[in-house]
Amino acid sequence: MKILVLIGNVPDTTTKVKFNADKTAFDTNGVQWIINPWDELALTRALELKEAAGSTIESIFVANVGRSETEGTLRKALAVGADEAIRVDTDPKDAFYVASQLAQVAKGFDLIFAGIEASDYNGAAVGGMLAELLGIQSVSAVSGIQIESGNLKISREIDGGSQTLAMNLPLLAIVQKGIAKEPRIPAMRGIMMARSKKLTVVAPMEVETLTSIVTFESPAPKAACKMVAEDQARELIRLLHEEAKVL
Amino acid sequence: MNFEYSEEQLMIQQAARDYAQRELIKDVLERDARSEFPAEHIKNLASLGFMGMMVDPKYDGSGLDAISYVLAIEELSKIDASASVIVSVNNSLVCFGLEKFGTEEQKQKYLRPLASGKKIGAFLLSEPEAGSDATSQRTLAEDKGDYYLVNGTKNWITNANSASTYILIAQTDPDKKHKGINALIVDKNSPGISLGPHEDKMGMRSSDTHSVMFTDVKVPKSNRIGEDGFGFKFAMQVLEAGRIGIASQAVGLASGALERSIAYSKERKAFGTVIANHQSVAFKLAEMAVKVENARNLCLKAAWLKDNHQPYGIASAMAKQYAADIAMEVTTEAVQIHGGYGYVKEYHVERLMREAKLTQIYEGTSEIQKIVISRDLLK
Missing domain, CATH: 1.20.140.10 (Butyryl-CoA Dehydrogenase, subunit A, domain 3)
Structure with missing residues (x-):
């Protein structure tokens, strides 16, 4: 069995978000890049499945759409334990564009993991689009994957409970948090070996983008917090009624 | 001149930071209060490759450069200097000397388990009356033909209890002063070795520090590092x-x-x-x-x-x-x-x-x- 994990290159979650002057692009100056947290958990689960006793998984590939500066993120995935990486050499313009680029490198895999969303633009669209473009089944909001004697068992959180599905391969699993406990820390040898693992760069296809960004708006700054002493309940109610207007 | 870190160095720094801020932080205060050795953390750090960072991978080390080592130790120490001194002693005082000066046989037998962190090492130099003045070694390693007979006491030994392998500095020929000192690899389980009580320290409280007493401990000649009398130079390096x-x-x-x-x-x-x-x-x-x-x-x-x-x-x-x-x-x-x-x-x-x-x-x-x-x- 061959697994592909889609890897998003996203700003570190503690990044201070700034935009360019006309507010049409994110200012990437000084930004540290990481593996999209959902993708990192997906990779962790893929590695656990590969290492499990009796596993028939031969290899785990990782793939992203991005320029050469995103290779650090792919190499981190290799350091953690992925076997090979593929990078489609273009900017990830929108979800359809990214899904289309990935479709050319995602053929022939038995199981594909996509994070449910990316922590930068939170589009939550690439996984489903890619499955459609590949013509394979997909299941969303996956919070657990087990392989028991070659059979795939998928669990999902649904409104008011959970659901367990038996699925056939090939499959694209759109995973959410809970798929793995926490991301792995790469071992030192893994880091040192990452550069010697294969990273294939693929030229992009001609694909039209379907969306363009008109403008970004930062949220209004949070109002200052007002502290009310514990014996001033009447004052608290007055503030909630007259100032916050929530009562 | 280049002040930029390589991609690997940054990844190693991040890995150490992640382990420290995600794991060491959880129980660092309790371990400090209880003077408790971080056994589970050391096992985890070993499996990540932090116990033999600069050792050649052919001896089960991680093959990192010293820059990476500096970055990793800094990150661990921001959160837990007790854990980092256990790591540092194993890396710099034990693995380094064994790899640089040990025989192939010594490396296969002792360095491999130390570099992979399956075992922990300790470096025994300080004595009750020889700290900074390391030339005045009173612990004796008498030459008895095919073995050394060791008697004496070592003080302030980091990892003394948790270590399996000791690198011992001892005097073989007092007449030759520091040129009569030898460095010996000693199995902690050797008969005649006993530990003093756990030192109740001001800080670094979860690293285990003891004095170590040697009474007629036999150490095979094959466990000497370098030529006869090389011990002081070895210790200084x-x-x-x-x-x-x-x-x-x-x-x-x-x-x-x-x-x-x-x-x-x-x-x-x-x-x-x-x-x-x-x-x-x-x-x-x-x-x-x-x-x-x-x-x-x-x-x-x-x-x-x-x-x-x-x-x-x-x-x-x-x-x-x-x-x-x-x-x-x-x-x-x-x-x-x-x-x-x-x-x-x-x-x-x-x-x-x-x-x-x-x-x-x-x-x-x-x-x-x-x-x-x-x-x-x-x-």
Whole structure:
């Protein structure tokens, strides 16, 4: 069995978000890049499945759409334990564009993991689009994957409970948090070996983008917090009624 | 000249940071309070490759450069200097000397399990009456033909109880003074070895420190490192490398205290504004940052020299002396910035201050480093 994990290159979650002057692009100056947290958990689960006793998984590939500066993120995935990486050499313009680029490198895999969303633009669209473009089944909001004697068992959180599905391969699993406990820390040898693992760069296809960004708006700054002493309940109610207007 | 880290170095720094901030932080206060050895953490750090960072992979090490080692030790030390000294001793004082001077047979038998972290090592040099004056070794390793017979006591031994392998420095021929000293690999389970009580230390409380007593302990000749009488030179070379580790630890203590002080001063309010807006605090932070940066650069310079096979003894002495001294200053200022909160354990900085003190004492006091540096200036 061959697994592909889609890897998003996203700003570190503690990044201070700034935009360019006309507010049409994110200012990437000084930004540290990481593996999209959902993708990192997906990779962790893929590695656990590969290492499990009796596993028939031969290899785990990782793939992203991005320029050469995103290779650090792919190499981190290799350091953690992925076997090979593929990078489609273009900017990830929108979800359809990214899904289309990935479709050319995602053929022939038995199981594909996509994070449910990316922590930068939170589009939550690439996984489903890619499955459609590949013509394979997909299941969303996956919070657990087990392989028991070659059979795939998928669990999902649904409104008011959970659901367990038996699925056939090939499959694209759109995973959410809970798929793995926490991301792995790469071992030192893994880091040192990452550069010697294969990273294939693929030229992009001609694909039209379907969306363009008109403008970004930062949220209004949070109002200052007002502290009310514990014996001033009447004052608290007055503030909630007259100032916050929530009562 | 290039001040940029490589992609691997950054990944190693991040891995150490992740482990420290995700795992070590969880129980660091409890372990400090209970003087409890971080056995589970050391096992995890070993499986990540932190116990033999610079050892050649053919001996089960990670094959990293010294720059990466400096970055990793700093990150671990920001959170838990007890864990980092266990790591540092195993790496610099034990694995380094074995790899550099050991025979192939010694490396296969002893270095491999130490570099992979399956076993832990300790370095036994200090004695009740020989600390800084390492030439006055009283522990005897009498030459008995095919073995040495060891008698004596070693003091302040980090990892004494948790280690399986000891690197012992002992006197074979007192007439030859320091030229009669040998370095021996000793199995801790050898008959005749006993430990003193766990030392109740001011800081670094979760590393296990004991005295070790040797009574008629037989050590095979094949366990001697280098030629007869090489022990003192061996110890000095090992300590030269060890200083880089302790200097990096001191940098971590200082930078950890600085990071906590920055965060605290942006939250804590006094006189109607966060205390970071008071120049007295902001200037303290600036001064602390300059010291940390200077100390880190000294460590990196020493590491760079080591990586490039150039003499690094003076550079590592400068790094150790300066980093240890500023660690004490910076952690003390961090407590001051935190005020009353800095004096209670929950806020960590009082622990960092207690730990910083030891970096001025062990693996060569600040005064010994100044002797090393000044002798070089005046020769």
